Amino acid sequence: MAGEEPKNVFDAEAASSLARELRGTFLSGKTRSYEWRVSQLKALLKLVDDNEQEIVDALRSDLSKPPMESVVCEIGLLKNSCKVSLRELKHWMKPEKVKTSITTFPSSAEIVPEPLGVALVISAWNYPILLSLDPVVGAIAAGNAVVLKPSEISPATSSLLAKLLGKYMDNSCVRVVEGAADETTALLQQKWDKIFYTGNARIGRTVMTAAAKHLTPVVLELGGKSPAVVDSNINIKVASRRIIAGKWGCNNGQACISPDYIITTKDYAPKLVDALKTELETFYGKNPLESKDLSRIVNSNHFGRLTKLLDEDKVSGKIVYGGERDESKLMIAPTILLDVPRNSLIMNEEIFGPLLPIITVDKLEESFDVINSGTKPLAAYLFTNNKKLKEQFAKGISAGGLVVNDTTLHLAVHTLPFGGVGESGIGAYHGKFSFDAFTHKKAVLYRSFHGDAAVRYPPYSYMKLRLMKALIGGSINGIIRALFG
Structure with a gap:
């Protein structure tokens, strides 16, 4: 009809543009700092505190959910997730020192947690606040940029999430895409660094198939007959x-x-x-x-x-x-x-x-x-x-x-x-497990220029072979026997 404003179409081109935009922000290093992560977790907590009644009303509209269930099972659990992350984040982000072996002596090593990059979260309709934002807490805590796709089956909550995250969160790093199958398909055509899906096994297979094209790791929270x-x-x-x-x-x-x-x-x-x-x-x-x-x-x-x-x-x-x-x-x-x-x-x-x-x-x-x-x-x-x-x-x-x-x-x-396990899902989250779900644990080995051993270099000899076998085996007695016969 004349006078109507054209609707914004979210297609593969728009999805590609969004993914590029967020990847650019991530590559700038903005999301990696402890300060940014804390600011966004606090913003999410404030979002929930400021808008509790509006959230309860949206859940009532979508599911006739009793306020008690909304407050305890969605709002309460989400707030607890934010608070746990804020309390533990500095510890989670610290590199973990690990032992090395005689093979690399002298050396030190650590496991460095680093964000995966840009994550896509596709959530479900039955707990549309908790199942949308709890994975987002993990993605942010781990230092990622994130796109949230709420379920269209709970439209009041989906609309509210789009409005509130746009208002409270850093939109250069955290975005919401509303819509149904077409929008989800457009998103799944893009390359992400992690896809987190909550729903049924049938759609889970579709998500995993799309992720396989880009070798994207997935967390699939499915269901089954419990x-x-x-x-x-x-x-x-x-x-x-x-x-x-x-x-x-x-x-x-x-x-x-x-x-x-x-x-x-x-x-x-x-x-x-x-x-x-x-x-x-x-x-x-x-x-x-x-x-x-x-x-x-x-x-x-x-x-x-x-x-x-x-x-x-x-x-x-x-x-x-x-x-x-x-x-x-x-x-x-x-x-x-x-x-x-x-x-x-x-x-x-x-x-x-x-x-x-x-x-x-x-x-x-x-x-x-x-x-x-x-x-x-x-x-x-x-x-x-x-x-x-x-x-x-x-x-x-x-x-x-x-x-x-x-x-x-x-x-x-x-x-x-x-x-889950098997048909009921792949991967896990909550607490530290949410942080881990969106984190790569990077192995780092440090060596100095001291202790450079000729045994690892050509020309090879029988004596070098004996010594290398002993070094690989980690046996001090074996090394002594290799050296002194």
Whole structure:
């Protein structure tokens, strides 16, 4: 229409220009100083402090996320990430002195952490503040320039991030690109020094394929079917409350580390179902569709996907609690299903929603085979007081992270790496691990002009060969024998 301003098009040319601009800034050395890194981390902390209510409102708009969840699970964790980085950064940046060997005597050596360069962060919609800015904290702390691509599925938060980062951060080094598939594709065509992607395995493969063209290293934070194994030797009330907190208290199940399904014994399953019902009603009332403490399903596509899982013939008769839905509100009530067939859709796709199937086994040890027969999950949970079972679980289950007698809380421990394994992801972050994710550890060896040994130079001889073998072996006695026979 006449009079309308043309929209800015972000295509491959614009992406290339942006990447060149940020690379130029990085090569100037601006981002490398301790002072610049601290200034940007403080600016990010101020951004969150100054705009907490606006952030809560955006999350409410995108996901109907309860303010409590927004403050604790997004804002609080992000602020803690900034504070940990500010407190530890000087230590993280210091070169690490390491030992040398007799082969290089006299010498000294160190490992020097250096920024990779220009990073691309592609974030997810379910925790759109935390999953956007927590990797950015690591990229900045490590001294990189960074481009953030928020998810278009959470548009209010994406728009807010673009506005606030443009206002608070150094725009010569930190930029936001909004948009959808076309903009992401344009960005992925460029050469980056690190790509950090949070999302599903299907797009993760696309990201990794694009990165391979430039030999760009990646961190892929994906998902998977995270199991919760429940023993009978537990405090059932506490266990039920913690399962509910990890499942429905995390974005109504729309979280990569929410318990995806439960494994328990046939004998114990009815008791567990009753306990979960009781606590769910305590938390969300008799009509959970009216609860203000549950997030909605993010959009109609995901609502349709979840109802398809729920309405499959193999599954529809297995609902023992919940199942109510309201498409106009994009709400699905917390739903428990018992003895779901293992060949059903719900047991072969990541659920990412408020549906919790329970499968039963004769002996709890059989649960290990069930878990290990599938792809490696991002998280795995065990509820038990049995010491031997805890040890077997820790040794026998391969997952991104394990938690015993709770769910999801390992996410909040900054001294633990958070990441996947196999199908659930590549690489890790949080705390020092975020700094490391965007850092190259450069080996540096220092020598003087003293101690120059003729043995390393031609002409070679049998005696030199014997001595070099002894030097490589690092044996003082061997060196003496080589020299004196």
